[in-house]
Amino acid sequence: xxxxxxxxxxxxxxxxxxxxxxxxxxxxxxxxxxxxxxxxxxxxxxxxxxxxxxxxxxxxxxxxxxxxxxxxxxxxxxxxxxxxxxxxxxxxxxxxxxx
Amino acid sequence: xxxxxxxxxxxxxxxxxxxxxxxxxxxxxxxxxxxxxxxxxxxxxxxxxxxxxxxxxxxxxxxxxxxxxxxxxxxxxxxxxxxxxxxxxxxxxxxxxxxxxxxxxxxxxxxxxxxxxxxxxxxxxxxxxxxxxxxxxxxxxxxxxxxxxxxxxxxxxxxxxxxxxxxxxxxxxxxxxxxxxxxxxxxxxxxxxxxxxxxxxxxxxxxxxxxxxxxxxxxxxxxxxxxxxxxxxxxxxxxxxxxxxxxxxxxxxxxxxxxxxxxxxxxxxxxxxxxxxxxxxxxxxxxxxxxxxxxxxxxxxxxxxxxxxxxxxxxxxxxxxxxxxxxxxxxxxxxxxxxxxxxxxxxxxxxxxxxxxxxxxxxxxxxxxxxxxxxxxxxxxxxxxxxxxxxxxxxxxxxxxxxxxxxxxxxxxxxxxxxxxxxxxxxxxxxxxxxxxxxxxxxxxxxxxxxxxxxxxxxxxxxxxxx
Amino acid sequence: xxxxxxxxxxxxxxxxxxxxxxxxxxxxxxxxxxxxxxxxxxxxxxxxxxxxxxxxxxxxxxxxxxxxxxxxxxxxxxxxxxxxxxxxxxxxxxxxxxxxxxxxxxxxxxxxxxxxxxxxxxxxxxxxxxxxxxxxxxxxxxxxxxxxxxxxxxxxxxxxxxxxxxxxxxxxxxxxxxxxxxxxxxxxxxxxxxxxxxxxxxxxxxxxxxxxxxxxxxxxxxxxxxxxxxxxxxxxxxxxxxxxxxxxxxxxxxxxxxxxxxxxxxxxxxxxxxxxxxxxxxxxxxxxxxxxxxxxxxxxxxxxxxxxxxxxxxxxxxxxxxxxxxxxxxxxxxxxxxxxxxxxxxxxxxxxxxxxxxxxxxxxxxxxxxxxxxxxxx
Numbered sequence: 001x002x003x004x005x006x007x008x009x010x011x012x013x014x015x016x017x018x019x020x021x022x023x024x025x026x027x028x029x030x031x032x033x034x035x036x037x038x039x040x041x042x043x044x045x046x047x048x049x050x051x052x053x054x055x056x057x058x059x060x061x062x063x064x065x066x067x068x069x070x071x072x073x074x075x076x077x078x079x080x081x082x083x084x085x086x087x088x089x090x091x092x093x094x095x096x097x098x099x
Numbered sequence: 100x101x102x103x104x105x106x107x108x109x110x111x112x113x114x115x116x117x118x119x120x121x122x123x124x125x126x127x128x129x130x131x132x133x134x135x136x137x138x139x140x141x142x143x144x145x146x147x148x149x150x151x152x153x154x155x156x157x158x159x160x161x162x163x164x165x166x167x168x169x170x171x172x173x174x175x176x177x178x179x180x181x182x183x184x185x186x187x188x189x190x191x192x193x194x195x196x197x198x199x200x201x202x203x204x205x206x207x208x209x210x211x212x213x214x215x216x217x218x219x220x221x222x223x224x225x226x227x228x229x230x231x232x233x234x235x236x237x238x239x240x241x242x243x244x245x246x247x248x249x250x251x252x253x254x255x256x257x258x259x260x261x262x263x264x265x266x267x268x269x270x271x272x273x274x275x276x277x278x279x280x281x282x283x284x285x286x287x288x289x290x291x292x293x294x295x296x297x298x299x300x301x302x303x304x305x306x307x308x309x310x311x312x313x314x315x316x317x318x319x320x321x322x323x324x325x326x327x328x329x330x331x332x333x334x335x336x337x338x339x340x341x342x343x344x345x346x347x348x349x350x351x352x353x354x355x356x357x358x359x360x361x362x363x364x365x366x367x368x369x370x371x372x373x374x375x376x377x378x379x380x381x382x383x384x385x386x387x388x389x390x391x392x393x394x395x396x397x398x399x400x401x402x403x404x405x406x407x408x409x410x411x412x413x414x415x416x417x418x419x420x421x422x423x424x425x426x427x428x429x430x431x432x433x434x435x436x437x438x439x440x441x442x443x444x445x446x447x448x449x450x451x452x453x454x455x456x457x458x459x460x461x462x463x464x465x466x467x468x469x470x471x472x473x474x475x476x477x478x479x480x481x482x483x484x485x486x487x488x489x490x491x492x493x494x495x496x497x498x499x500x501x502x503x504x505x506x507x508x509x510x511x512x513x514x515x516x517x518x519x520x521x522x523x524x525x526x527x528x529x530x531x532x533x534x535x536x537x538x539x540x541x542x543x544x545x546x547x548x549x550x551x552x553x554x555x556x557x558x559x560x561x562x563x564x565x566x
Numbered sequence: 567x568x569x570x571x572x573x574x575x576x577x578x579x580x581x582x583x584x585x586x587x588x589x590x591x592x593x594x595x596x597x598x599x600x601x602x603x604x605x606x607x608x609x610x611x612x613x614x615x616x617x618x619x620x621x622x623x624x625x626x627x628x629x630x631x632x633x634x635x636x637x638x639x640x641x642x643x644x645x646x647x648x649x650x651x652x653x654x655x656x657x658x659x660x661x662x663x664x665x666x667x668x669x670x671x672x673x674x675x676x677x678x679x680x681x682x683x684x685x686x687x688x689x690x691x692x693x694x695x696x697x698x699x700x701x702x703x704x705x706x707x708x709x710x711x712x713x714x715x716x717x718x719x720x721x722x723x724x725x726x727x728x729x730x731x732x733x734x735x736x737x738x739x740x741x742x743x744x745x746x747x748x749x750x751x752x753x754x755x756x757x758x759x760x761x762x763x764x765x766x767x768x769x770x771x772x773x774x775x776x777x778x779x780x781x782x783x784x785x786x787x788x789x790x791x792x793x794x795x796x797x798x799x800x801x802x803x804x805x806x807x808x809x810x811x812x813x814x815x816x817x818x819x820x821x822x823x824x825x826x827x828x829x830x831x832x833x834x835x836x837x838x839x840x841x842x843x844x845x846x847x848x849x850x851x852x853x854x855x856x857x858x859x860x861x862x863x864x865x866x867x868x869x870x871x872x873x874x875x876x877x878x879x880x881x882x883x884x885x886x887x888x889x890x891x892x893x894x895x896x897x898x899x900x901x902x903x904x905x906x907x908x909x910x911x912x913x914x915x916x917x918x919x920x921x922x923x924x925x926x927x928x929x930x931x932x933x934x935x936x937x938x939x940x941x942x943x944x
Binding site for chain 2: 605607608733736737740741744750752753809810811812830835847848850853854857858860861867868869870871872873874875876877
């Protein structure tokens with residue numbers, strides 16, 4: 001869906017749905033996910049419709065993803081860090097076991 | 100409670116917030132600047148310091164107006180200001196307490212004065228198919244270009260009106276994107292309505308020249324710029340595949356990325372939550388909190404600077420930031436009214452010059468009717484998947500305004516908290532009841548201004564952060 | 567056609583479009599009466615919008631067995647009421663009566679709860695009282711997807727407790743009301759009620775309305791509307807906070823007095839009680855208290871996001887029990903005050919409406935008088 005025209009900057013490896021990909025320090029998770037492949041980043045809890053980042057500035061809440069085990073985080077507001085694990089979400093989030 | 104105190108809390112590190120913080124600090128006030136992003140610049144100067152450091156050649160692509168933001172970031176770095184990046188403000192109380200969280204633990208900061216510089220958001224553009232993956236705002240594409248040097252793969256189509264539409268098209272073209280079409284909603288009537296404001300815009304003629312140059316450049320590169328006065332619909336099931344122009348000779352343009360833009364509107368979540376006085380902008384169809392030239396609001400201890408108080412653009416926002424900083428310095432007793440007014444003169448002049456273009460733009464690029472009051476089947480609340488038709492039905496049922504509507508339909512109750520549907524709901528209800536938007540009113544905004552986790556809230560009084 | 571400016575006439579004018587007014591109105595329409603609901607504008611003190619959605623039996627009616635009976639009666643009528651609304655409007659109000667729990671953290675809370683519910687039982691004179699205490703293990707069995715916090719030692723449980731989506735209930739009642747021919751009049755804040763021949767004329771910001779019977783179900787508005795009409799009911803506001811999370815997969819199979827998962831998946835958290843006059847702004851310290859207790863009770867709620875908060879003002883009488891009264895000095899003027907508009911909606915539609923239409927009052931109403939606040943020894 002997106003490609004980097006310039007990859008200057010420090011690289012990190014992150015994991016998206018089980019697949020390791022490279023990202024650049026300073027990028028948001030949403031940007032890295034868009035660069036890693038096309039398609040939906042979640043399906044809605046209301047109708048199951050596919051959605052992907054819309055505003056990229058923290059307003060629309062379409063880019064909600066599971067980041068390092070915590071669901072429904074705004075991927076456009078979180079910067080990539082080494083080893084980060086990112087998952088697409090299907091429908092409503094789960095409420096995990098006791099923390 | 101882990102509470103801090105300071106003279107001024109500034110919210111938002113865009114041009115207005117940065118300049119307000121620097122100005123207040125220079126007048127001897129202790130300042131805390133809270134910003135949601137991880138780096139200063141706001142949306143307009145997004146990542147400007149990092150771009151200058153890691154890929155300076157991109158400054159040419161993004162233009163001198165963008166590069167100029169770097170100077171304000173340098174001023175901010177040099178000033179004696181506590182900057183909290185990556186902190187989200189989720190409540191502001193009328194007494195000047197600001198609650199924020201870094202994602203692990205909520206905390207409060209008490210301030211004698213609050214300067215809100217929360218800027219603007221792009222107007223949501225509800226057209227059929229706008230929720231499909233591949234559809235985003237033109238501003239989103241620009242943020243990707245600035246912050247991640249990213250360019251859309253495959254064919255791109257842009258739709259809407261306004262300065263940002265052509266600017267983003269041109270920047271993406273220069274960055275190698277395959278732009279298939281720019282579809283504009285501006286009509287001949289809009290030109291007629293705008294014509295009386297042309298003379299007044301002359302002090303800001305550089306913006307006019309830039310607009311003409313962008314159009315010429317796109318056309319020279321073979322990008323079709325077409326009229327779409329009746330709107331568009333987006334084709335696709337699992338993701339966007341094309342942009343269809345509605346009308347007798349409507350064509351469909353293949354596109355994997357579709358960028359929407361119908362101007363920007365003030366971010367009023369916090370100003371509504373504070374129950375400040377607001378007014379309705381008739382030409383551009385948005386709410387703005389009413390302020391004086393120093394950004395003073397209907398609450399004595401709350402000031403607003405920049406596009407959050409009405410859309411005037413980045414240069415005007417920086418000037419407004421300086422004015423708000425001076426206004427607060429005077430209200431705090433640090434400078435006399437005479438000193439404030441003296442120091443304000445150059446910023447008032449700058450603001451006036453930069454703002455001169457606005458009446459022309461406001462009338463040339465009004466949001467069209469098909470965006471303000473979409474067809475029944477079009478989704479207006481993306482979170483709860485509520486259509487314009489459902490809003491009309493609720494109005495028929497007697498819902499007098501947005502708040503009862505919310506109770507009936509859950510519109511505005513999802514995670515975006517009404518940011519995407521708020522203006523649409525007002526317009527549709529106003530039309531349904533035969534009233535003006537100002538009579539209909541707005542969603543009542545309550546904390547949290549942005550969602551925060553139960554654990555962050557539960558940990559508020561603790562001294563140990565929760566994981 | 568009435569002459570221009572003449573008041574519109576109805577059989578019953580109901581003041582208040584919250585939970586009580588529409589419920590009563592539905593019953594009145596069923597009896598063939600012409601009914602209007604007079605409501606205010608969009609952004610007023612609306613108790614009905616701040617509702618938690620519990621249909622709650624356990625713990626209600628301390629000091630007044632008739633209130634226990636009235637609550638039980640409504641809980642039993644609810645399934646039919648919900649089905650009727652769904653059949654007529656298509657709106658599923660999400661009613662369920664899976665039983666409800668009040669979770670108890672520590673021995674002190676258990677002892678206090680045992681004492682309190684024990685007294686309600688005794689006040690009932692040994693009548694059946696459908697509440698029991700269960701231990702931590704039994705709670706855990708009832709909530710298989712929940713890992714209980716270590717302080718949870720047990721719960722009080724009632725099979726009569728249930729819940730409903732209060733916003734859908736409101737919408738369903740309004741939809742049904744208009745379907746059945748009722749007249750909903752928003753922007754009709756009532757400034758005064760005066761006797762006019764055989765009827766009462768209600769003056770409002772939106773014009774006048776005339777009816778021989780008037781039901782004041784106006785929440786805090788009763789405080790000013792009531793006294794000139796012989797209904798001096800000492801109600802006061804009590805603020806309560808609610809927090810609502812984002813949607814989540816089903817986790818709570820039954821309502822718990824401080825938590826409830828809606829049909830949509832949101833978890834509602836409450837419920838506080840503060841004396842704050844008519845100030846309905848959000849108090850952050852209260853939100854913190856609710857969050858901290860929620861996390862202590864069910865730690866897994868910790869990373870759920872809070873999307874909305876609410877503060878609403880309960881309509882509270884001195885004994886926290888309801889008032890259903892017809893004015894002695896102004897026959898035909900009825901006053902209703904209760905903070906349990908959701909729980910009592912079914913009884914209000916099915917029973918209260920009959921009383922207003924002219925049936926003898928149900929036996930419970932002998933306790934819901936205004937006099938009890940004025941005759942009591944000082």
